[in-house]
Amino acid sequence: MLQGPAPRGPARKNKPMKTRVSRRDVLRFASGSAIGLALSPLPWKLTDDLAIWTQNWSWIPRPPRGELANRFTTCTLCPAGCAVRARCVGDTPVSLHGLPRDPLSGGTLCPLGSVGHHLAYHPARVAGAIRQLGRRGRSRAVPVQAEAAVAEVGKAIAAARARGDTVAVLDGRPGSAGSWALRRFASSLPGAVRVPAPGREGRWLEAVAAAAGDGSTAYGCDLERAGSVISFGALLSAGWGAPGRARALLARAGKGATLIEVDSRRSASATAARRLAIASDGEEALALGLAHVLLADGLVDPASLRQSRDVAAFSAVIRGFTPERVAERAGVEAGEIVALARTLAAHRPSLALGGEDPAAGPLAPGAAAAVFALDVLLGSVGGAGGLVPVRPVPPPEGGEDVTAPVELEEVADGSVGVLLIDASAGGVTLPWHWLERKLVGARAVVAAFSPYRAGLALRADLVFATPAYLEAYADAPTPAGEALASYAVAAPLLVPRAGAADPIVWLRRIAAAAGVATPSSLSSSEQVVRSRVDAIHRSGRGSVVDPADGSIRPIAAFASPEALLKALVAGGRWVDDAEPPRSAPACSLLGACGGRWRELAAGPAAPRADAAKFPLRLQLSGRRDAVASAATSPVTAKLYRESGLRSRPGTATVNPATARAAGLRPGQRVRVETGAGALGAPLACDAAVLPGVVEVAVGPDGVALGDRGAQPDATALDLAGTDGQGGWRSTPARLVEA
Amino acid sequence: MEGKAPAKARFGMVIDLDRCDGCGACMVACAVENNVPPARPSANDRTGLTWMRVHRATGGGPQGGDAVFIPVSCQHCGHHAPCVSVCPQNAVDVNPETGVVSQIPERCLGCRYCMAACPYHARYFNWWDPAWPAGTEAALNPEVSVRMRGVVEKCNFCHARWHAAKAKAAAAGKREIDPADYVPACVEACPNQAIVFGDLDDASSPAARLAREPHAFRLLDRLGTEPKVFYRSEREWVRRLGEADVAREAKEA
Numbered sequence: 001m002l003q004g005p006a007p008r009g010p011a012r013k014n015k016p017m018k019t020r021v022s023r024r025d026v027l028r029f030a031s032g033s034a035i036g037l038a039l040s041p042l043p044w045k046l047t048d049d050l051a052i053w054t055q056n057w058s059w060i061p062r063p064p065r066g067e068l069a070n071r072f073t074t075c076t077l078c079p080a081g082c083a084v085r086a087r088c089v090g091d092t093p094v095s096l097h098g099l100p101r102d103p104l105s106g107g108t109l110c111p112l113g114s115v116g117h118h119l120a121y122h123p124a125r126v127a128g129a130i131r132q133l134g135r136r137g138r139s140r141a142v143p144v145q146a147e148a149a150v151a152e153v154g155k156a157i158a159a160a161r162a163r164g165d166t167v168a169v170l171d172g173r174p175g176s177a178g179s180w181a182l183r184r185f186a187s188s189l190p191g192a193v194r195v196p197a198p199g200r201e202g203r204w205l206e207a208v209a210a211a212a213g214d215g216s217t218a219y220g221c222d223l224e225r226a227g228s229v230i231s232f233g234a235l236l237s238a239g240w241g242a243p244g245r246a247r248a249l250l251a252r253a254g255k256g257a258t259l260i261e262v263d264s265r266r267s268a269s270a271t272a273a274r275r276l277a278i279a280s281d282g283e284e285a286l287a288l289g290l291a292h293v294l295l296a297d298g299l300v301d302p303a304s305l306r307q308s309r310d311v312a313a314f315s316a317v318i319r320g321f322t323p324e325r326v327a328e329r330a331g332v333e334a335g336e337i338v339a340l341a342r343t344l345a346a347h348r349p350s351l352a353l354g355g356e357d358p359a360a361g362p363l364a365p366g367a368a369a370a371v372f373a374l375d376v377l378l379g380s381v382g383g384a385g386g387l388v389p390v391r392p393v394p395p396p397e398g399g400e401d402v403t404a405p406v407e408l409e410e411v412a413d414g415s416v417g418v419l420l421i422d423a424s425a426g427g428v429t430l431p432w433h434w435l436e437r438k439l440v441g442a443r444a445v446v447a448a449f450s451p452y453r454a455g456l457a458l459r460a461d462l463v464f465a466t467p468a469y470l471e472a473y474a475d476a477p478t479p480a481g482e483a484l485a486s487y488a489v490a491a492p493l494l495v496p497r498a499g500a501a502d503p504i505v506w507l508r509r510i511a512a513a514a515g516v517a518t519p520s521s522l523s524s525s526e527q528v529v530r531s532r533v534d535a536i537h538r539s540g541r542g543s544v545v546d547p548a549d550g551s552i553r554p555i556a557a558f559a560s561p562e563a564l565l566k567a568l569v570a571g572g573r574w575v576d577d578a579e580p581p582r583s584a585p586a587c588s589l590l591g592a593c594g595g596r597w598r599e600l601a602a603g604p605a606a607p608r609a610d611a612a613k614f615p616l617r618l619q620l621s622g623r624r625d626a627v628a629s630a631a632t633s634p635v636t637a638k639l640y641r642e643s644g645l646r647s648r649p650g651t652a653t654v655n656p657a658t659a660r661a662a663g664l665r666p667g668q669r670v671r672v673e674t675g676a677g678a679l680g681a682p683l684a685c686d687a688a689v690l691p692g693v694v695e696v697a698v699g700p701d702g703v704a705l706g707d708r709g710a711q712p713d714a715t716a717l718d719l720a721g722t723d724g725q726g727g728w729r730s731t732p733a734r735l736v737e738a
Numbered sequence: 739m740e741g742k743a744p745a746k747a748r749f750g751m752v753i754d755l756d757r758c759d760g761c762g763a764c765m766v767a768c769a770v771e772n773n774v775p776p777a778r779p780s781a782n783d784r785t786g787l788t789w790m791r792v793h794r795a796t797g798g799g800p801q802g803g804d805a806v807f808i809p810v811s812c813q814h815c816g817h818h819a820p821c822v823s824v825c826p827q828n829a830v831d832v833n834p835e836t837g838v839v840s841q842i843p844e845r846c847l848g849c850r851y852c853m854a855a856c857p858y859h860a861r862y863f864n865w866w867d868p869a870w871p872a873g874t875e876a877a878l879n880p881e882v883s884v885r886m887r888g889v890v891e892k893c894n895f896c897h898a899r900w901h902a903a904k905a906k907a908a909a910a911g912k913r914e915i916d917p918a919d920y921v922p923a924c925v926e927a928c929p930n931q932a933i934v935f936g937d938l939d940d941a942s943s944p945a946a947r948l949a950r951e952p953h954a955f956r957l958l959d960r961l962g963t964e965p966k967v968f969y970r971s972e973r974e975w976v977r978r979l980g981e982a983d984v985a986r987e988a989k990e991a
Contacts, residue, residue, distance in 0.1 A: 058885060061870060064886070093877065094877055096770075239929075636766060645792050
């Protein structure tokens with residue numbers, strides 16, 4: 001075996017193995033381990049897990065789990081009645097969507113409709129019955145036994161009847177299933193009156209029906225065939241009537257169709273609709289000024305003149321409404337009035353449309369009559385592209401009015417002993433002081449049927465809980481302005497909250513407590529819907545459109561009313577057949593306004609007596625979806641606070657010039673004062689608001705839910721003075737530093 | 739990470755400002771779809787959460803009272819998205835399949851560098867635990883999880899809907915989704931059909947066609963971030979707003 005050479009030099013001594021661990025060794029090991037761990041994936045994995053873990057606390061809301069399914073229904077939050085696809089987990093809707101094949105809505109939902117499934121969980125929901133204590137609108141609520149509350153209202157009704165006081169029922173949604181029951185109730189109770197909500201959509205068309213004939217023929221608008229549409233107060237582009245139809249009109253704008261929206265408020269019109277800003281209450285003068293130009297320039301169709309009984313008298317009256325004079329009253333240049341009249345004459349068929357503002361109420365009767373007169377001169381009454389007769393939806397059995405409805409302005413002040421407010425179908429926008437004036441005083445009893453302690457229900461002595469949206473049967477009859485009658489049904493998707501009952505059920509119990517016999521028919525909303533569907537089936541008219549797939553089935557294809565109801569509950573919409581055209585009977589252009597228009601034509605308007613004290617005009621504002629419900633989802637706060645897209649209820653907005661003239665700055669607290677009251681409000685400036693106008697937004701406040709959220713709505717409406725003719729569109733006001 | 743793989747699609751949208759009437763349906767539909775919680779009552783425009791925010795600006799017309807509504811969401815920058823490059827956590831990701839800039843809340847540590855870097859102010863920080871009124875949890879969208887306090891969130895072109903469209907395509911044995919199956923909530927909700935969504939690289943898509951129109955523009959185009967959200971207006975003063983800071987303009991107006 002070969003051996004290598006021996007190592008040179010001194011032999012190395014082997015060190016003995018170190019057995020003791022020094023402090024330095026420990027530190028070395030710890031440092032190395034720390035560095036090694038830091039370089040390994042472990043800490044990152046731990047951090048990641050920690051991050052995920054800290055995002056899953058037990059109090060973080062967890063979305064529901066389960067299979068998703070679509071159910072089809074109809075939105076009944078406002079009179080538009082848009083078709084809805086509800087995406088549900090189990091039976092609970094988790095989102096709501098429009099249906100593009102729906103002929104009325106065109107497939108979209110407004111912001112309120114999109115969050116409708118949140119409303120059932122609103123913190124201001126009422127359970128059973130509550131009593132409100134203290135001054136109305138500033139009260140606190142205590143729960144009461146439902147039986148005791150029913151007995152109290154029944155006793156009050158009996159006492160009111162004994163004293164000869166009126167029992168008034170405010171119908172929040174005329175035409176709906178609930179409304180038919182109110183009619184029956186009011187008819188079965190001697191001395192009771194049904195008062196339709198003064199701000200209801202379609203009120204101008206009711207005036208048209210009265211002016212164009214005997215009131216028995218209802219009218220709608222043939223927007224689809226109109227060449228030009230000028231709307232006074234009805235913001236079509238913001239959803240008046242059925243939103244899908246206005247959208248179709250806007251799509252045609254620029255391709256032969258014209259839409260002009262006359263309004264004195266800040267308008268959010270898309271540019272496809274031309275906005276004509278006019279002075280407050282300038283609608284009447286502008287309509288008459290346009291009529292003057294049409295007559296003076298010979299732009300009136302002779303055939304349409306024959307439709308009127310008093311053309312000569314009307315011509316004589318409006319001779320004073322020259323464009324120059326109207327320009328002064330309406331705040332529009334004379335040349336623009338002439339050009340506008342010529343545009344309407346050139347783009348026939350032309351339709352002048354009067355309408356209601358969701359926040360500021362209906363047109364004054366003078367303005368409503370002036371717009372109708374303009375329609376007659378344009379030849380649009382009874383013709384294609386104009387105002388066309390509409391057959392009503394067949395009524396339910398036993399729902400007929402025995403007594404005619406009474407407008408609120410016709411109810412004598414201090415005459416109402418019991419006021420029942422039906423706010424179950426949606427919010428009722430109405431200045432409370434107008435209703436309060438009708439009460440007999442402190443002894444009057446006010447009861448409301450509402451899902452929420454909000455809006456007008458805050459002013460009631462007793463509130464009876466009703467189901468929220470999607471919790472009960474509801475229906476959507478023909479929206480205002482529709483050229484064909486239609487009917488849709490919303491079946492419940494959610495279980496009603498304990499203690500909530502149909503307003504019809506409450507009314508029957510109250511009637512029993514008052515010792516009044518009510519007929520057994522119309523005992524629930526579901527029964528009204530069934531009865532109406534029976535009537536539609538019997539009529540044999542129309543067809544059912546399925547918005548889910550766009551299919552159309554004639555009514556004859558449904559073997560039984562049950563089959564028809566099943567189709568409607570599944571989201572179908574019944575649409576009436578087109579009626580053959582018929583000419584409207586001869587009508588009066590002057591109507592009841594001859595004297596007023598003669599006075600207006602005589603010269604410039606006399607200055608208001610309170611012009612020095614109240615130099616500005618207060619106008620309430622709010623889109624339809626902002627005021628349609630007394631309560632809203634907190635998600636809508638994103639529109640008011642987090643984006644500033646809309647003014648929060650109770651915010652005063654003025655033109656920067658108005659603020660400067662009053663020595664006020666944006667953001668400052670101000671007091672808006674009118675003859676009806678005062679309101680502290682933050683001030684905002686917007687160049688789109690006309691000078692001399694103070695806009696105050698109304699509607700539920702999604703930012704502050706519950707009682708706090710409901711207060712500003714009531715307070716802002718309290719400022720509006722009523723004109724005694726059913727409107728509160730503008731009120732003399734002033735702004736002072738708070 | 740951005741630039742690693744070519745995008746199979748380049749989803750984007752074109753918003754017609756002449757059609758928008760500021761109804762806010764897009765904002766609300768977005769919040770419902772993505773379970774964006776309502777902010778606390780003390781929140782304001784800076785601390786609230788709005789993946790889609792509609793700004794209002796005035797300035798046109800004879801008296802300067804002409805208004806325009808400008809919906810602004812994440813612009814989904816196509817080139818050097820500032821939020822991607824500043825995130826220390828890799829919590830911002832560009833999906834190579836869609837070109838969509840996504841936020842991954844589980845990775846986010848809440849440093850808010852991305853918010854500072856975003857020139858469009860389109861990112862929002864969760865200052866509070868998400869909370870809805872009692873019972874509303876049952877009405878939340880089951881396809882989107884709720885984000886925790888302390889993370890940043892923003893528009894992702896309704897990522898859950900893209901997943902649903904992919905699942906549907908896969909169930910039908912297809913690799914490509916049907917464009918009709920992938921429509922973000924804001925697009926679906928717009929009553930005036932002002933928002934058009936689609937693949938900007940697909941010449942046949944309406945969005946691609948509209949994006950090439952002469953009246954189309956992008957916000958802060960000069961920055962070179964190549965946003966995939968386009969706007970269009972026939973009004974020149976509105977187009978000029980594209981070069982301004984929209985949020986600031988709206989506030990100053």
